[in-house]
Amino acid sequence: MLEELKEIAKYSIAQSDYSFLAFPDNSISLASKAADILNTFLNQNLITSERGAPLATFIEIQLISWLRCLIGYDFNDVEKITCLDEVGASWMPGGNLSNTVAMMVALNNRFPTIAKDGIQSLKEHPVVLFSEDIAHFSTLNAAKYMGLGTKSVYYLKASGNYTTDIESLQVYLANRETGDTPFILVAVAGNCRTTSIDNIEALYDICEKNNIWLHVDATHGGNLLFSDEYKSNFLRGIEKADSITIDPHKGLFVTYPSSYIIFKNPKHLSNVSRKPTSTQQKNYFDLGLITPFLGSRGFESLKLWLMIKSLGKTGIAASLQKRSAMNNIMVEKIKETNLFMFFNSLDFYRSAFVFLPKQVYTLIQEKSKGKFANVLPNIIDKYTELFSEKLYKQGEVILDIFKLNDINNILGLGVRNYSVIGMSIGHLNINLKLIENIMDTININALSLVQDYIKDIRDFELVSDNKKLNDGPASW
Numbered sequence: 001m002l003e004e005l006k007e008i009a010k011y012s013i014a015q016s017d018y019s020f021l022a023f024p025d026n027s028i029s030l031a032s033k034a035a036d037i038l039n040t041f042l043n044q045n046l047i048t049s050e051r052g053a054p055l056a057t058f059i060e061i062q063l064i065s066w067l068r069c070l071i072g073y074d075f076n077d078v079e080k081i082t083c084l085d086e087v088g089a090s091w092m093p094g095g096n097l098s099n100t101v102a103m104m105v106a107l108n109n110r111f112p113t114i115a116k117d118g119i120q121s122l123k124e125h126p127v128v129l130f131s132e133d134i135a136h137f138s139t140l141n142a143a144k145y146m147g148l149g150t151k152s153v154y155y156l157k158a159s160g161n162y163t164t165d166i167e168s169l170q171v172y173l174a175n176r177e178t179g180d181t182p183f184i185l186v187a188v189a190g191n192c193r194t195t196s197i198d199n200i201e202a203l204y205d206i207c208e209k210n211n212i213w214l215h216v217d218a219t220h221g222g223n224l225l226f227s228d229e230y231k232s233n234f235l236r237g238i239e240k241a242d243s244i245t246i247d248p249h250k251g252l253f254v255t256y257p258s259s260y261i262i263f264k265n266p267k268h269l270s271n272v273s274r275k276p277t278s279t280q281q282k283n284y285f286d287l288g289l290i291t292p293f294l295g296s297r298g299f300e301s302l303k304l305w306l307m308i309k310s311l312g313k314t315g316i317a318a319s320l321q322k323r324s325a326m327n328n329i330m331v332e333k334i335k336e337t338n339l340f341m342f343f344n345s346l347d348f349y350r351s352a353f354v355f356l357p358k359q360v361y362t363l364i365q366e367k368s369k370g371k372f373a374n375v376l377p378n379i380i381d382k383y384t385e386l387f388s389e390k391l392y393k394q395g396e397v398i399l400d401i402f403k404l405n406d407i408n409n410i411l412g413l414g415v416r417n418y419s420v421i422g423m424s425i426g427h428l429n430i431n432l433k434l435i436e437n438i439m440d441t442i443n444i445n446a447l448s449l450v451q452d453y454i455k456d457i458r459d460f461e462l463v464s465d466n467k468k469l470n471d472g473p474a475s476w
């Protein structure tokens, strides 16, 4: 068995390796790993307090209070919480489900008759608002799962910095059809492609005036709450949002699974409880009542709880700062090579760029006036994909690949989707020496493709292999 397990480990992805730059999910917190091991032996069931998780229930409630405090929501110390109505958040196995729960709670809050009479009984037509270019697929899926259908979604534009476009929201609200009732806007704080962060405050002001629930998908950006500086720079107004998704298993060093859906008004979760009256009952703490979709579940909250205990808020903030500094250095080094073109400017940890050496770019500018200019983007896609694939197969440096709209027309070939490379340094102990090693690998591999790249552009009518890549590995 040991031999078998060794093989399994050998062919598993090491997300915690310094050179794994595809996602920031590196689970390097030892406290979180230790908690995970203990968790499996304790095997508590957080569906219920008595007979399931008599202490774990209150550790999770304490953790939720800490998160509420970091956001700036009203919170109570765990000793003072008297019933489930005051908890106001739930652990979830991932951001997908957290976002889905947010939409479900928003829908039931706005249209309370749905629980009994169903959506078909509504006179008005519920509408979901978000920007297609930046929102995660879970938002569209949630609309489908809720029975609203994709036709109930109105796609807002994304502005040049990959954030939800405020003007397109205003235009929609001024011109919407009678009967259309937008009930939720899903904003993104750290989208999965460029980690750009929406202007939460401006979106909230409009949502509030129009009675629209503002959900902030802070799957990535939520970790910035631990730093007062980052919070005020990036997440201004987040405490006004009606609900927030945070994924500690993404950029907060915690092992999978770990996500939280948190509500400004703690009572909102009770609306979807199996027994709404029990949520007001004093000293009744079966979290299963306010954990939609889930029944029996483990004590995953111990992981983030122990990490916060061990590092404290300031320790975590320092880690975030270090990681951000390393990402800045890495981006500068890649820019210096003149081999890549960036679609976004770095905020905290994710960059998106295409493989486009300067001399190839010059050639493309010439050819872009020609008859076959529409083929050029396919060649850029081809070589960006080839480069990323080459690295992935070697296994020394791993970068992400997915589709992204060139909103700012950086490549000069029109606003369209390209295959782009995604990069985020998740490991905060990476140092300059390791960055140099990574840069060597990137350089050698990129340079080895330049001659073919130039040749393909020169005779692009010969290019037959225009394999289309529609999604990233995580199917964004």
Ligand SMILES: *Cc1c(COP(=O)(O)O)cnc(C)c1O
Residues within 6 Å of the ligand: 093, 094, 095, 096, 097, 099, 135, 136, 138, 188, 190, 191, 192, 217, 219, 220, 247, 250, 259
């Ligand atoms: C990853 C991600 C999700 C989904 O989260 P999971 O934890 O993978 O379920 C949702 N929204 C955004 C912006 C994400 O990056």
